[in-house]
Amino acid sequence: xxxxxxxxxxxxxxxxxxxxxxxxxxxxxxxxxxxxxxxxxxxxxxxxxxxxxxxxxxxxxxxxxxxxxxxxxxxxxxxxxxxxxxxxxxxxxxxxxxxxxxxxxxxxxxxxxxxxxxxxxxxxxxxxxxxxxxxxxxxxxxxxxxxxxxxxxxxxxxxxxxxxxxxxxxxxxxxxxxxxxxxxxxxxxxxxxxxxxxxxxxxxxxxxxxxxxxxxxxxxxxxxxxxxxxxxxxxxxxxxxxxxxxxxxxxxxxxxxxxxxxxxxxxxxxxxxxxxxxxxxxxxxxxxxxxxxxxxxxxxxxxxxxxxxxxxxxxxxxxxxxxxxxxxxxxxxxxxxxxxxxxxxxxxxxxxxxxxxxxxxxxxxxxxxxxx
Numbered sequence: 001x002x003x004x005x006x007x008x009x010x011x012x013x014x015x016x017x018x019x020x021x022x023x024x025x026x027x028x029x030x031x032x033x034x035x036x037x038x039x040x041x042x043x044x045x046x047x048x049x050x051x052x053x054x055x056x057x058x059x060x061x062x063x064x065x066x067x068x069x070x071x072x073x074x075x076x077x078x079x080x081x082x083x084x085x086x087x088x089x090x091x092x093x094x095x096x097x098x099x100x101x102x103x104x105x106x107x108x109x110x111x112x113x114x115x116x117x118x119x120x121x122x123x124x125x126x127x128x129x130x131x132x133x134x135x136x137x138x139x140x141x142x143x144x145x146x147x148x149x150x151x152x153x154x155x156x157x158x159x160x161x162x163x164x165x166x167x168x169x170x171x172x173x174x175x176x177x178x179x180x181x182x183x184x185x186x187x188x189x190x191x192x193x194x195x196x197x198x199x200x201x202x203x204x205x206x207x208x209x210x211x212x213x214x215x216x217x218x219x220x221x222x223x224x225x226x227x228x229x230x231x232x233x234x235x236x237x238x239x240x241x242x243x244x245x246x247x248x249x250x251x252x253x254x255x256x257x258x259x260x261x262x263x264x265x266x267x268x269x270x271x272x273x274x275x276x277x278x279x280x281x282x283x284x285x286x287x288x289x290x291x292x293x294x295x296x297x298x299x300x301x302x303x304x305x306x307x308x309x310x311x312x313x314x315x316x317x318x319x320x321x322x323x324x325x326x327x328x329x330x331x332x333x334x335x336x337x338x339x340x341x342x343x344x345x346x347x348x349x350x351x352x353x354x355x356x357x358x359x360x361x362x363x364x365x366x367x368x369x370x371x372x
Contacts, residue, residue, distance in 0.1 A: 101267030126279035137249035154234035
């Protein structure tokens with residue numbers, strides 16, 4: 001019932017608008033009465049007009065078309081070297097925005113981005129650059145540190161340092177523990193060794209009174225353990241020295257290699273830098289410029305929609321009103337605006353009839369159009 005009533009009122013208001021239009025327009029006399037009858041417009045013609053849903057699509061298409069035209073004009077204007085000059089200006093002004101990023105990252109004392117060839121794709125991928133820089137750094141570190149030679153030298157020195165004492169060979173050492181702590185055993189021959197003690201000259205020394213390095217002179221298990229630890233520690237120091245030198249060269253040269261291959265720091269990442277060696281913090285210069293371009297165009301279009309489109313829509317005869325659910329706003333034509341502003345009729349009081357007995361509104365005789 002309510003749907004039929006709403007539909008009827010839409011038809012009625014449409015007819016009212018058309019009749020008002022013809023009343024306000026001066027009548028044109030025609031000598032031929034038959035032609036005049038053929039040119040007349042009836043309510044049936046009004047009923048066949050487009051529905052609101054169809055008209056809404058036309059309104060939306062009109063709006064989208066105007067915005068698309070403006071976007072196209074901005075894409076044509078804001079392109080090429082214009083974008084680069086815009087970027088340079090943002091760098092000089094040290095602009096930092098949440099939309100485009102922190103342009104201050106692209107400026108360091110003595111280091112500037114060369115925007116020549118900004119529209120060219122990088123010659124190498126970031127992974128290729130990282131690998132090449134590291135390979136070069138490894139070669140340089142090998143030339144300077146000579147790790148293989150030094151590793152071999154450590155192994156050979158371990159054999160000399162941890163050579164075990166033979167029977168009757170003379171030994172000089174300092175007791176570190178026990179009752180005779182700090183006592184010097186000077187140039188005494190090794191007489192005997194067992195699991196519990198060592199005999200140097202006429203003196204018996206309990207094994208626990210000797211520190212580990214002195215025990216290594218007499219006990220194979222201790223000798224082997226300390227010798228292996230000495231080699232591992234010495235080689236480990238060489239490895240650390242190698243990695244430190246490689247890392248420093250990668251840090252010093254990776255950023256430069258990125259810049260040379262048409263990359264720039266990604267200014268949307270706060271910790272990015274012109275000196276960082278982390279590939280995730282770099283973006284192709286071509287992509288960077290295009291991203292800035294699209295962001296600026298987007299902001300200009302949004303400003304256009306906010307400031308200019310209301311004027312254009314109003315001049316085209318549209319009105320900005322609340323949606324039927326009251327949760328938003330939309331553009332409508334005059335017919336829809338009048339319909340939404342019209343008071344909702346009470347079906348119980350329509351033409352003095354009760355529910356189910358709705359007749360034509362006062363002043364409009366005849367039956368309802370078919371389908372209603």
